[in-house]
Amino acid sequence: MPIVEMTRAAAHAADSKAAVANAPESSSETADFYAEVMAGLTLPVKTLPCKYFYDERGSQLFDEICELDEYYPTRTEASIMERHAKEMAALLGPDCRLVEYGSGSSTKTRILLDSAPDLAAYVPVDISRVHLHKTAEGLRRRYPQLEILPVCADYTTPFALPEPARSASRTVAYFPGSTIGNFHPRQAQFFLAQIAALCGEGGGLLIGVDLKKDPDVLHAAYNDARGVTAAFNLNVLDRINQELRGEFDLDSFAHHAFYNEELGRIEMHLVSRKDQTVGICEGAVTFSAGETIHTECSYKYSREDFASLAESAGFQVSRFWTDPSKLFSVQYLTVAPVKE
Numbered sequence: 001m002p003i004v005e006m007t008r009a010a011a012h013a014a015d016s017k018a019a020v021a022n023a024p025e026s027s028s029e030t031a032d033f034y035a036e037v038m039a040g041l042t043l044p045v046k047t048l049p050c051k052y053f054y055d056e057r058g059s060q061l062f063d064e065i066c067e068l069d070e071y072y073p074t075r076t077e078a079s080i081m082e083r084h085a086k087e088m089a090a091l092l093g094p095d096c097r098l099v100e101y102g103s104g105s106s107t108k109t110r111i112l113l114d115s116a117p118d119l120a121a122y123v124p125v126d127i128s129r130v131h132l133h134k135t136a137e138g139l140r141r142r143y144p145q146l147e148i149l150p151v152c153a154d155y156t157t158p159f160a161l162p163e164p165a166r167s168a169s170r171t172v173a174y175f176p177g178s179t180i181g182n183f184h185p186r187q188a189q190f191f192l193a194q195i196a197a198l199c200g201e202g203g204g205l206l207i208g209v210d211l212k213k214d215p216d217v218l219h220a221a222y223n224d225a226r227g228v229t230a231a232f233n234l235n236v237l238d239r240i241n242q243e244l245r246g247e248f249d250l251d252s253f254a255h256h257a258f259y260n261e262e263l264g265r266i267e268m269h270l271v272s273r274k275d276q277t278v279g280i281c282e283g284a285v286t287f288s289a290g291e292t293i294h295t296e297c298s299y300k301y302s303r304e305d306f307a308s309l310a311e312s313a314g315f316q317v318s319r320f321w322t323d324p325s326k327l328f329s330v331q332y333l334t335v336a337p338v339k340e
């Protein structure tokens with residue numbers, strides 16, 4: 001979605017907050033969820049923010065996606081991490097506060113933690129509360145010497161970072177999984193600039209970035225034969241049913257994912273199989289047959305395009321690691337010195 005549309009959606013969400021009285025619970029998280037759902041579904045091109053995929057079930061389904069034969073990103077990124085873990089850990093240095101954005105099950109993080117025994121603390125940040133805390137418990141058992149400070153937050157909004165008991169010499173962010181691809185390029189620039197500001201001089205960002213490749217490989221990765229990605233996509237409607245008294249019939253929507261070559265991104269949609277009106281709390285949304293809800297983008301980058309994006313956000317690329325087939329990359333970015 002271009003930035004103009006994004007701004008329109010944000011304004012629309014603010015308007016919809018006026019309808020918060022309709023929201024089923026008084027919690028502000030539920031009210032925000034309702035406002036954003038109604039804002040997105042009443043735009044000319046219907047959208048839902050991809051962060052709402054991740055309730056407990058969504059996080060489990062994402063983990064299943066990571067195990068699929070067709071889903072090359074996870075195993076490829078993990079293989080890059082395994083091959084270069086020592087070098088990556090050396091870049092973090094001693095007494096580093098490692099902050100992971102969108103930590104999920106922290107699976108690839110373990111490869112890094114195994115090679116970096118002298119961190120000041122590990123701070124996993126994720127929106128999926130139950131999954132985050134379960135994962136943190138598992139990590140505490142595996143790394144009893146390491147201080148683990150989970151933060152449940154929406155990382156696109158300001159949140160407080162915990163201070164480790166042992167004082168940290170520097171902060172390095174970790175953002176694997178090519179989750180950066182879920183941001184439109186202008187949003188990605190803004191988001192990376194915020195990370196650069198957080199890490200400050202001497203800090204860095206270790207980031208997983210999916211690379212441009214044969215569209216057939218991409219198509220298979222987002223349209224797996226077992227239908228796990230379809231279930232993950234549809235889960236957002238189920239979540240609306242559970243948390244916002246939605247009335248979506250999941251069989252009346254179909255998963256649709258394709259590579260948009262012009263924009264260099266995978267687009268995931270949910271397509272209405274018929275004309276229908278769906279109640280959500282006190283509201284209702286009308287769909288015509290074939291109309292879609294755009295649920296996620298996953299931008300793919302060339303090495304050069306990502307380097308320019310990083311530079312525009314105040315970083316420089318210090319290391320670039322890839323796999324033999326150049327499917328995926330892990331990059332270490334350092335905060336560029338301020339020009340006099």
Ligand SMILES: C[S@@+](CC[C@H](N)C(=O)[O-])C[C@H]1O[C@@H](n2cnc3c(N)ncnc32)[C@H](O)[C@@H]1O
Pocket residue numbers: 050051054059062066101102103104105106107108125126127128153154155156176177178179
């Ligand atoms: C694509 S998954 C990646 C998970 C893991 N880092 C990996 O590489 O396998 C995205 C993760 O980011 C989290 N997430 C998505 N949007 C978020 C947001 N706005 N704020 C915080 N966490 C978010 C999700 O809950 C999920 O765990």
